[in-house]
Amino acid sequence: MRNERGVCSFVNSGLFDIQNIQIEIDCMIRIEIRKAEQFVDSSAYQKAKEGAAVALKQLRSGKGAGSEWLGWRRILSMPDEAELERIQTDAEVIRQDTDILVVCGIGGSYLGARAVIEALNGLRPDNKPEVLFTGHHMGGRDIEQLIDYLEKPRDDGEPKSVRVNVISKSGSTLETALAFRTLRQWMEQRYGEQVSERIFVTTGPEGGVLNRMVVDKGYRKYTIPEDVGGRFSVLTPVGLFPVAVAGIDIQTLFYGAASMYEKLEKSADELLQYAAFRYCMQDAGKSVDVIGSFDPELSAFTRWVQQLLGESEGKEGKGIFPVPAAYSTDLHSIGQMVQQGRRNLIETLLVVSAPTSSLKIAKGGGTSEDGLEYLDGKSFHEINYHALEGTVEAHLEGGVPVILIILERLNAQNLGELIYFYELFTAVYVYLLGVNPFDQPGVEEYKKAMYRKLGSRNND
Numbered sequence: 001m002r003n004e005r006g007v008c009s010f011v012n013s014g015l016f017d018i019q020n021i022q023i024e025i026d027c028m029i030r031i032e033i034r035k036a037e038q039f040v041d042s043s044a045y046q047k048a049k050e051g052a053a054v055a056l057k058q059l060r061s062g063k064g065a066g067s068e069w070l071g072w073r074r075i076l077s078m079p080d081e082a083e084l085e086r087i088q089t090d091a092e093v094i095r096q097d098t099d100i101l102v103v104c105g106i107g108g109s110y111l112g113a114r115a116v117i118e119a120l121n122g123l124r125p126d127n128k129p130e131v132l133f134t135g136h137h138m139g140g141r142d143i144e145q146l147i148d149y150l151e152k153p154r155d156d157g158e159p160k161s162v163r164v165n166v167i168s169k170s171g172s173t174l175e176t177a178l179a180f181r182t183l184r185q186w187m188e189q190r191y192g193e194q195v196s197e198r199i200f201v202t203t204g205p206e207g208g209v210l211n212r213m214v215v216d217k218g219y220r221k222y223t224i225p226e227d228v229g230g231r232f233s234v235l236t237p238v239g240l241f242p243v244a245v246a247g248i249d250i251q252t253l254f255y256g257a258a259s260m261y262e263k264l265e266k267s268a269d270e271l272l273q274y275a276a277f278r279y280c281m282q283d284a285g286k287s288v289d290v291i292g293s294f295d296p297e298l299s300a301f302t303r304w305v306q307q308l309l310g311e312s313e314g315k316e317g318k319g320i321f322p323v324p325a326a327y328s329t330d331l332h333s334i335g336q337m338v339q340q341g342r343r344n345l346i347e348t349l350l351v352v353s354a355p356t357s358s359l360k361i362a363k364g365g366g367t368s369e370d371g372l373e374y375l376d377g378k379s380f381h382e383i384n385y386h387a388l389e390g391t392v393e394a395h396l397e398g399g400v401p402v403i404l405i406i407l408e409r410l411n412a413q414n415l416g417e418l419i420y421f422y423e424l425f426t427a428v429y430v431y432l433l434g435v436n437p438f439d440q441p442g443v444e445e446y447k448k449a450m451y452r453k454l455g456s457r458n459n460d
């Protein structure tokens with residue numbers, strides 16, 4: 001809702017002084033941290049805020065650890081309009097005759113696309129083409145079921161038109177490679193010589209198996225810039241191509257992120273405060289961050305945040321373990337633990353202020369057989385919002401610092417803003433921990449052990 005001062009205010013209710021949570025029209029994200037600040041030591045907090053400002057400077061100077069991986073900032077400061085248009089145009093063509101796009105990737109090579117598509121699915125005019133994800137596990141049954149589903153004709157009896165987008169920067173990730181081999185063989189049988197028009201490879205600039213296949217088999221290629229790491233790659237073709245094929249406006253998403261980049265280059269006070277706060281929580285021994293949302297559309301987004309934070313901060317014995325939670329569903333499982341278990345938690349809730357649906361509770365026609373007449377005619381959004389407020393109140397009272405990340409509405413612009421906000425937040429906060437946010441040396445350990453057991457020659 002908009003008031004006479006030209007700013008937006010959220011649902012008019014008491015818990016977070018919501019009448020005071022007002023945002024400028026051009027700023028669609030707000031961090032509500034005030035109630036959580038009671039859990040932080042004020043002098044440590046002050047020091048951490050100063051440290052966060054230094055960390056941001058370090059990042060901007062390009063002299064911090066892992067500074068060869070800052071391409072996620074570069075792409076927004078100097079947008080490649082031609083590439084955005086190429087992706088959009090390719091996607092438009094594909095959309096005309098594709099029933100299913102199978103995206104094959106793991107970690108940063110699929111979580112971002114999935115997060116955006118699931119968040120904005122409700123805005124798509126139809127569910128066409130369907131975008132399915134594989135290559136992020138080695139469950140044979142799931143892959144078998146996917147192939148069976150691809151095999152099954154459409155309702156009109158025609159075979160489904162299938163395209164595949166394999167995404168791997170290294171080109172050598174086992175989960176993705178195995179699923180891709182299985183899919184490729186199916187695609188070759190189904191499409192014969194035309195298969196090369198139906199397989200899209202998103203990989204690093206050079207080297208690796210996928211680049212060889214692009215040359216040998218003539219697959220279409222999108223390049224992941226060398227200086228962008230997997231979990232920071234959603235605004236490269238890694239995320240943009242599947243998102244565009246899903247019919248989501250990638251220009252708005254991308255420029256939403258670019259507008260947040262510009263805003264945060266001018267002033268990042270809230271972000272620094274939040275980074276300092278999380279740092280203090282880590283320092284005080286909090287070891288779990290429950291990252292949840294009452295909007296099911298944001299479930300996949302919480303998993304993207306989980307990877308972005310977890311793989312960036314979890315090094316050298318440091319970090320807060322990020323756990324995604326889908327509320328109110330999970331209030332009926334881990335809610336007990338959040339309320340009364342070990343007090344080693346913080347909680348971050350992603351909130352969408354404007355309704356994503358207008359569905360209302362049907363009126364009971366004067367009867368009260370289910371005792372719900374007090375909710376007659378109310379919208380699901382309003383009830384869900386009160387559930388959020390009740391949960392925040394209860395968890396704060398239970399000793400859990402709760403932070404709200406509030407989006408004005410769920411659309412491509414705001415989601416783009418939120419993506420860049422989280423990327424920058426992660427980099428600054430992890431620098432503050434004194435850790436390189438951009439590598440993931442620990443991930444190699446399971447791979448080495450696995451390859452040894454599998455008898456691979458790559459197990460050094």
Ligand code: PA5
Pocket residue numbers: 106107108109167168169170171172173176229230231232311440
């Ligand atoms: O963030 C990262 O770098 C990782 O999660 C990678 O995205 C993931 O391991 C997949 O790697 P690749 O794209 O090389 O297959």
